[in-house]
Amino acid sequence: MIKFSRRFVPVLACAAGLVAVAAPTASAYDGNPLDGTEGFGVFIHHDALLGSTESEGPVAVGGNLSFGAGYNVALNTAGSYTADGDARPTGLLVGGRVDFPGSDPTGVLKVLGDGYVKIGDPTGAGVLTTDANGAAVATHVVAAGSGYDSTPRIELSARQPAAAVTRGSLPDFDARFTAFRTRATAMAACAENVQLLDGNGNPYPDQNDLPPGAQVKIHLTADRTNVLRLTGTQLNRIGQLTFLDQPTTAAPLVIVVDTNATGHALAWNSPTFAGLDPAGISALLWDFPDATSITHASGDTINGTLYAPSARLTDLDASNIQGDIVVESLVHGSRTNTGPSGGEMHYFPFTAHVSCDGESSTPSPSPSPTPSATPSPNNGPGPSTSPSRSTPSSPSTTANPSTPATPGASPRQPAGPSPAPGEQLAQTGADTGTRWIAAAGLLTTAAGALALRASRRRRH
Structure with missing residues (x-):
């Protein structure tokens, strides 16, 4: 039997202690996800039907x-996006064309707040x-050849020079x-770092299985980003969120x-909100x-x-939406007065x-002093992760998301970009893991060499 002197024990203990070393946690995201919307309250990749009733922002x-x-835009503010050469911010920006034939024959879309209009493709206008x-x-924007008060029309509250309507470059929607x-x-x-609490303030025993109409309360922690994960089914079971x-x-x-379990689709029955201030x-x-x-x-x-950003949003509920909206395409209310109205x-x-x-x-477990040449996969039992609380899978970047069947729409999914300035996306940590494995190998090799040296000394 080989015996070791005390001076060799710390070295071997260090090698064995690798079992306690955990891989460093990677940063998932750091930044403002709305960077690039240029201050528009509603930012849509492709086509939109603004049926009813209004957007209070640009x-x-x-x-x-x-x-x-009848639809109003920029009721309270025309926003902060002012195109080069313009005297006023843009309350309504259209990257494509205005579809007058596809609009209500009596339609009037009003751009208020003295906001301007920008149209990328003036064909037919x-x-x-x-x-x-x-x-x-x-200024009025009407179907080509039509009179000033004809319908359908876009009606501004400001007198914008005609040339300014189509002048200047527009945001790159594909890149955004x-x-x-x-x-x-x-x-x-x-x-995830937020728990679902019941009406008495106690955690639900099964965070993945809420009763229908659940009264849910949540605590938030100051000075950090709070994250809660839900499936679409869980979300629709919340009757009140306090x-x-x-x-x-x-x-x-x-x-x-996560809408993966429902085919990436959600019919949202939104809960009642309680305890949320306007600033929140x-x-x-x-x-x-x-x-x-x-x-x-x-x-x-x-x-x-x-x-x-990959979804078609259809809003046919008279309740409002309070917050920015970033979607692939939008149907807000009905084209005619006979259909349901959006809020x-x-x-x-x-x-x-x-x-x-x-x-x-x-x-990860410590590497064996004599690791096998071909590591075996771990097929043993492990902690079960419920699919209802899993990280959502994003749609394939090569697949076209669902978009309205409006003529002129051609859904696109460009390749992923580099992060915008000031933000950090997920880091894999692969290089760090490699360094830990290399260090473990060196320590194991050193321990073996020292043990052999000790054995030889004992023999002599």
Whole structure:
């Protein structure tokens, strides 16, 4: 038997102690996921139908726009995006064309707040700044060849020069939405740190199985990003969501909703919100990283930013949405007055900074002093992870998300971009893990050499 002197014990103990070393936790996301929306309260990749009733802030549509009998944009503010050479901010931006044939024949879309209009493709549109009598008046955008007061029309409260309607470059919607999808997926990897509490303030025994109409309360922690994960089924079982603490700019709340089990679609029956102050709405974000279709079917006002960059949002509920909206395409209400009406979209820009770590890795076992050449996979039993609380899987970047069947729409999924300045996306930590393994190998080799040396000394 080989015996070791005390001076060799610490070396061997160090090598054996590798079992306690855990891989460092990776940062999942760090930044403001709304960077790139240019201050628009509603930011849409492709086509939009603005049927009813209004958006109190500015609206940006990357594709084509159609509208209903009566719709208001920029009721309270025209926002902060002012194109080069313009005297006023843009209340309505259309990257494609205005679809007059696809709009209500009597439709009037009003751009208020003295906001301007920008149209990327003026095909089929005419811009008029004088009325039938030749008098200088507020600008109207009508179907080509139609009169000043014809319908359907876009009616401004400001007198914007006709050339300014189509002048200047517009945001690159494809690049922006590639970044938004990357961020949505990154935030879905954030470690969950918020529990669901019952009406008495006690944690639900099974966080994955809520009763229908559940009265849910949540505690938030100051000075960190709070993260809650739900499935679409769980979300629809919440009857009331009560905030025991307010989300803040320094301590926002990100709610990640996984719709994988329902085919990436959600018919949302929104809960009643309690205990949430107006300032807290601007620090609450709903992240739908894998959804391709969301319908606001019924329920109360939705509070917080709706961040679903791969989803078509259909809002046919009269309740409002209070927060930014980032979606692939939008149907807000009906094209005619005979259909269901959407609620109002209230302007609550997301102002918080999201900073969260990914799920911590389970410490790896110490390497054997004589590891096998081909490691065997671990097929033994382990802790079960419920699929209802899993990290959502994002839609394939090569697949086209669902979009409205509006002519001119061509869904695109560009390749993933580099992170925008000031933000950090997920890090794999592979290099760090490799260094730990190399260190373990060196220590094991050193221990073996020292043991052999000790043996030889004992023999002599």
